[in-house]
Amino acid sequence: MKVIEKYNDSLHNPYWKYQLGPEAYEVKDTPQRVEEIKKVLRTDGRFEFITAQTFPERLIAKLHPYHDYIFNTSQSLKDDKEEFYPDLFPGEGAHLKKKADSPLWGGIWCTDAVTPIKKKTYEVARASAETALTGAKLLREGKEQAVYALCRPSGHHAGPRVFGGYCYFNNAATAAEYLLSSGKVAIVDIDYHHGNGTQEFFDEIKSVFTSSIHGNPEFEYPYFWGYSEEKGKGQAIGTNHNEPLPAGTQLKAYSQALERILHQIQSFSPSYLIISAGFDTHETDPIGSFKLKTDDYTQIGRQFKSLGLPTLICQEGGYNLNVIGECVKNFLSGFLDQS
């Protein structure tokens, strides 16, 4: 299986996030996550690493109205030590100037104070989206049946209005938009957190089926999205499916939820499948509360493979450095099994 990466991931390395009280917390989304995944996959002869291609800026800019804001803010910072956090979120009803030429406007474009911009953030976020686009291109050319895009930063919380939740550009949504010209797309988000950005991108687009299995948003980020009654809007009603699950969820209940989604995807009959693959569902993850075991991901991969669709797997979350490499390898192995 081809593993797509881009060289400059380590340049984006935020120090702090501001959440849940007066203290700043160390960011769990470190470049070491990518290194751990690479280390494990490189010792397994079934994976071939390739470098992501460069794509025109417009493929990313046309989807993300905050593209220029992220670019300009990255450019405005003096050095790699600086990081900028939005600190004023105007909310609805404010006199909204949708400007992008100063870091100060960040509260219009960003949901939170956990997603800082550093000098290299634009470059790295763009490379992450290009990683997904390279995978989508391989699928569209019919060259691969399943490819893994080793994206970082993650993308699934970045939406059509705002970015946030460690995410800058939505990698899966950018790839889906690219693939749409040659057929319908289904997206399944298996990160522990609901893929709110991805859902919002395609809420009213009936040629994309979006779905997510995640910790119940009544007690987990992103709180305001991810409930089972969210089914899509307008002409696209019926093309979104959420499976919020309780803390402590193990493989059996998890697989049943996934089966319900896969059943709907079969009815939807897409040409392509995109998986937003987060591994913060692992029992030892420092953020999640599910109880999936390292070996469980092989079966989950096999379930996806049973659809028989050209599949792009985009890396999202997963924060236990000791297990993330094995979890990814096992998940991808499910696509490689002959059985």
Ligand SMILES: [Zn+2]
């Ligand atoms: Zn997550």
